[in-house]
Amino acid sequence: MQETHSNTADPALSQMPRSLSKSAFAKFVEVSPGRISQMVKQGLPVEADGKIDVARGKLWISENINHTRAASHAKGPTLFGEEKQKTSLTAERARLAKEQADAAEIKNAILRKELVHASDVEREWAAVLRKVRAGVLAVPSRVRQLLPHLTPHDVEVFDNELRRALEDLANDD
Structure with missing residues (x-):
């Protein structure tokens, strides 16, 4: 025969048995009987008759079981x-x-x-690439000054190739 708590402040507690078998306690806290066995090995207090005191068992679970782990919710919550x-x-x-x-x-x-903010990085890289583009586009006129023997056609070939390379880089996705 099971004893019951005589707590008049909470009628639900007065109906709760004082101790339960391991399988009944497992149902009460909504975990598997195997999980209760694991908890007993971890230190869940068990009375001499093999039953679990409900109040002590609930207290032990609340102090020793990590309720945020997904595994502790696999069979349902163990909190009350x-x-x-x-x-x-x-x-x-x-x-x-x-x-x-x-x-x-x-x-x-x-x-x-x-x-740094992405917009700041983008703005800095845009400035760097504008300088690179301007430098590349200035190459034909600098080459014409350094190598005056080149014909205007030769300089135009350089200019066209450099512009094509810049355009390919700009269109590369």
């Missing part, structure tokens, strides 16, 4: 009522704190000039 809400709130607070820390880390990296 308000405990589940507190854990959910705690997890949300932890997630928010991590996001805030990540945002602060990015902001500090920007201030230390370890990160």
Whole structure:
């Protein structure tokens, strides 16, 4: 025969048995009997008669089982009522704190000039490439000054080839 708690503050607790068999406790906390066996090996307290005190078992689970692991949710939640809400709130607070820390880390990296905005990088590269283009397009006139024996046709061939190379680079996807 099972004993019941005599807690008059919560009628649901007064109907709860004091201790349960391992399989009944597994159903109560919504995990498999095998998982209860694993928990017993990890230290879940078991009474001399092989039953599990419900209050002590719930307390042990809340203190020793990582409820954020996906494996702990495989057979359903092991938390109870308000405990589940507190854990959910705690997890949300932890997630928010991590996001805030990540945002602060990015902001500090920007201030230390370890990160730059993509638009700034694009603008700088555009300026560099404009200088390269201008330098390449100036080659035929510089060659004409350095090598005056070249005909205008020779210089035009250089100019056309350089322009074609720049156009190919611009169209390369």
